Amino acid sequence: MKTYNDTTYAILGILTTDCKTGYEIKQLIDRSLNHFWKISYGQIYPALKLIVDEGLAEVNNVENEGRPDKKEYHLTPKGFDVLKQWLDSPIEQLPNEKNEILLKLFFGQYQSHERTISILQSYLEKLEARYLTYQGIEESILVYKHKKQQDDAAYWLFTLDYGKRVTHAAIEWCRETIKKCEEERNDV
Amino acid sequence: MKTYNDTTYAILGILTTDCKTGYEIKQLIDRSLNHFWKISYGQIYPALKLIVDEGLAEVNNVENEGRPDKKEYHLTPKGFDVLKQWLDSPIEQLPNEKNEILLKLFFGQYQSHERTISILQSYLEKLEARYLTYQGIEESILVYKHKKQQDDAAYWLFTLDYGKRVTHAAIEWCRETIKKCEEERNDV
DNA sequence: GATCTCATGTAAAACGTTACATGATTTG
């Protein structure tokens, strides 16, 4: 069977939810999958075109009073099969992070202690802000879970839990590394 | 001042260490920066060419008995300046992970519990293997630190500590999520 | 004798980001 890239599978997956348009897909990813997936319109619209060309979804135009028309995409049985088949396939590789902060820290000896500390501090702030948004997302998922009795909420909470734990570990590391750098600075 | 991409800065940084050839750069990244940076030869060799063209490093050919010749790259003062200037510049964005496992888990309701658990289990195994390699790297950095009295080892240990903490958090999450899925399976 | 390590490189394809274009309505 034909294979597609992960961007395409991500969109197929989202089309199983209430999100049916390119715009809504972007919003869902930015708001709920943000900690493990990113996407741009430059990926979404061409991918939706491909999905329709391949018969994995069907489009229909929906008039939207006082708003631009929108195109709703609905999975076909074939599209649902392709999604399930991807879900069933094994995963070979660990995700590969690219972390600019760690890259700079790796060469930290060529930086002043002040600069190293300030980079870590701004990283810490961003991590803390991210942790707070996760808590916000968690609450909105819990609300959604109570409203609609759907199974998907459980899985969304699993992925969110991952984000929270990993972010928490990064925050702890950040705080302690800043402390170590400050001690170093005072020693020298 | 002209800017380059992170791949280029990563290579400039590595040229401050004992690694002076394309091959050695690849090895160092694979072995020591592996948890936060990846690179391929298709990036390294063109980047080294650019680095020389821009006057950031100089090449010289080194004969290597019983082995192919190698090209050693040495930073110029200008190259070192460019590196330091990049190190001093602020970081705007948090790194964006792309995690295929979490993406699949997000759509876990369309998978059997068995399959979800088996994906999590293989993820767990990979995370545990990674944690072990981190411990191996840690020991080799400690050895290096004792041999040469260099400051860089401290920063290498910082980045490694990050990798260990984050991986540990992911392992814990994995174990508990597997437990939850197993309970679900038994309930249904 | 096969595979691994050392060593450098290119070309094509795949993938992703950014900037641009359009335009109406709602909110501050």
Add this chain to the structure above:
DNA sequence: CAAATCATGTAACGTTTTACATGAGATC
């Protein structure tokens, strides 16, 4: 009245992966 939100899309550019090419010595 400016800015944000809703809504779709393209083109250019930048980045990364993958496959290929070459070849000698060392290890199993």
